[in-house]
Amino acid sequence: MSQFALLGSRRFAPFFWTQALGAFNDSAFRNAMVMLAAFQMGLSDHEVSLYTNLAPALFILPFFLFSATAGQLAEKFEKTRIIRYVKLFEIAAMALAAYGFIGHHLPLLLVVLFMMGMHSTVFGPIKYAILPQALKTTELVGGNGLVEMGTQMAILIGMVVGNTLMLIAGVGPHFSAALTIGVAVIGYGASRFIPPAPATAPDLKFNWNPFTETARVLRITREDRAVFNAVLGISWFWFFGTILVAQLPLYTRDNLGGDGTVNTLVLTLFSIGTGVGALMCEKMSGKRVEIGLVPLGAFGLTAFGIDLFFARSGSAVTRGLDWLAFLHGAGSWRIVLDLTLIGMFAGFYVVPLFAFVQSRTPRDRVSRVIAGNNILNALLIVIASCFGLALNSIGFNAPKIFLVASLLNVVVAVYIFTLVPEFLMRFITWVLVNTLYRIRVDGMKNLPEEGPALLVCNHVSFMDPLILMANLRRPARFVMYYKIFNIPVLRFVFKTAKAIPIAGKKEDPAVMHKAFEEVDAALADGELVCIFPEGGLTKDGSIQTFRPGVEKILERRPVPVVPMALRGLWGSVWSRRDSMMRRTRLPRRFRAHVELVVDVPKAASDVTAASLEQRVQELRGDMA
Template structure:
């Protein structure tokens, strides 16, 4: 049976995750206590001719983001070259020093000093980001990576929410508010340094790296490095688009609350709260929905939800009658406002489903030697996209569009961008199809899935029961599989298109088409030599009676000259008689849902066999034995 893994919350009891989690949580909270309190202090308590209150939020936000653009490339190099635990401890020591300066700034009401600290806290976050995301794949295995990322995303947004609430409450204290903020920020920095001391060592992945201190040339080099893996690079673009999308909503919450919803400042805080809660719930749901694998099939689901609820928010917020500013209780007493809150919550929830698998995919697929530099490239792109969102949203407002109209435009643009991304990276769509098939049409159980390797070449050998066997195997695997498939299957509508997207390798009988037969095995061996996985169905076609057919010798040809490649027998059980299998006179796909929805199907994975022990008869016996356990 599969090894049972504790859920993501159990990570909080383990030294390899808990100190790291609380370190990043306290850092995110401190960022937001400091920034939000400082913004409110300028807006409500200080009168500055050179910094008007309406510009305070924009200036502080720009200063905080600027180090991401300037220094992300350098921080990625540092994280690849040095022990990540030690680097995090040094960064948290830097935070204490920054907060000492900030404390003096709050006591003296010295705005230039505090603006300098905003820039330095942005630098602190820039240094911490690549280390944070490169640390997790060193400490967590593939089955824990989605849950760990979900916990971090949830923790970050909860910390943002609590930090802003605490900063707002403290700075509003008459006379001594700024001093209270100063002590709170210093205490959070010291607590973060204390938790960082417990982070276990995470050795350098590239100790011989020579640091390039020129941020401009290194930024370009990082982007080129990220572009070498197209699936990873396009995932970086997908995450950056999510930050563009989210920044439009977050930056417009105060004006949306005041001008559209006619609410008090507390209503703006409520919008932030429901948005943060939605992100947190969506992030935590990823592990459950993905069955503790890196499941990028959730990304299209997230993108669909983001567009649906952004567009519905436009309709929910249009035509609301003007009134005196609502308090929170009065706001909640209006039924129409509940639809607005539901849209924001669900929009954020689906954004969590969209982003967490992408972060996990980048961590899993990026080369360990330069993983932190890939994360640094991600941070650079995120910053550029967030700046672009502010400029574009500002231009749309200047052109006379209302805030709900901007939300509508972004919702439609999200659908277009997502469709484009999924066309150029079809793995997302294929995994989404597999996700739907294994969660709705079938109740899919994988036994001994830890035997499917997360790295290195392997040949998967499986019985062939239905037209969706390949899709089910995709759902069970933590990484892509290239399938050797009968060339005739590519003529089937929809399924043929899907298998072309999956880059399945067409094969024909040797006697009927010797050229296609030889080309298929040459292509499959090239895939194995590149360190990827190949799956072959050695029966040569779908079973017509539900029984395991004799295995042909193609697998022997496939592993010829590759003695180190393991061969892994697998068996699909309980699939015979379903809609996609051949029954009733040899026909498949008649009488839709003839076994209803959520019918049980299983995949059992056997231990890898060494090439020397492989023969068609030995593989047939192994698969037959696995099938016997499912009956």
């Protein structure tokens, strides 16, 4: 099912429109307020600068003060009810904004801006914590992609509409007031259709002290190293994005020679790119949480950020170009491509990270971890703003700041991927498998979503473990021949994936004994373990006799058994067909069509090595 089918589902659609309308209103209000201050009130440059610089600080302050409290609310109480209260709060805030717009009361509008910051602070933990409750595991990446796309488009449209309405002579404030109140009311109406989302930690002891609770939330966020580093990755995304977006007005004026329409164009390109990248994540990941896309996203951010510097590093010769004149200028389409691709790779980067945090964090802590993420995001946004101002003060123009941010992205990516090699391992696996094969999966719904299970599969090529890693929805521990485990480059992948090397009893009885101990320990910890009971690669394409090791494992630890079969690998890259026929092992079937079939779990008491062999043979059929 396509991710877009979620837009027709009550499980997702009302929530999607509620959050998109909220993002639109937030953007429309902020931009209308800036236009009012800058163009409608006759203020001095100093006064305009004061208000425009104070506005971001007031909006972000609630994230520091109330994120921890918001995380507790989302865990302890039913989420849909909180969403409706938040939307009623938004209606009240927009009513005050209407009075401020019409009466030109900027101090009151700054109060409303603080209120909208509170609105976003409370809604944030719910926004991402409700998705794992409403969606299936296979829908999580697609749902996050739609939310990210919807948010980007809503912010962009809100910016354009907010700017345009406020600048209508004479009636701009009235139109802006009507719009923001109307959208808030529609958003509340949409929230009435969101299905209930029960509390995940109803017995949580509420802590009203925002400072001690913030410290506790940050401790919870750090408990799982992989999750915490994913949170750091998300916060870095906001740092990078803040620097980029903050420089775009000066870049548009000084380097592109454009007017306000060109500024709108470059923001549109970045937003559309991010939305497209977010939507592509589901297709590229095969509907699983694929953190292998994160290094790809980091690479794209750096590559196209550096190219943006080289595309137009000097000052523009001509000034005041509108968007159409800019597009007709020399080299403009390179800039268009760079901005769009930076956005697209940003989508590849951030969507899998959010899905990873949601899927790896226990349900009764997701909201508080998201709250911790929001606190760190706010901190990195403030640091990014100060960093950009510091670089400006020492004479760096916008292209040079793009270059610095892109090079810093390399340092941060290396740091994160060194701390959590799983990201790089998943990237290598994703690239190898998707380069060499075209894979169709059937029956993945049969894989248990939690708890231990023993997976058994036929063994056709040296790539079998990587193919399974790239397509199983849950991480699995693979038992593999120790010589395959020690293949250069792939050793890093197998070791990071906690594969279990095994040797024959005659080769190395100590390695064999250790392997069985590790298998039992993994199953005891509730993990998936995958074995190839043939004991080696098939030499002629047929399934070899299953060895009794599988029975030994189940005798000691009776867990559910999931038979699986790989089809179409015989004769592909790194199978033994070529060596058997004394041919040079060349990629004779590059991009081979491969199928993975997953059967329903069997009780340990109902299976033997022979019965499993027969079932895997049936699953594979005639397609070797």
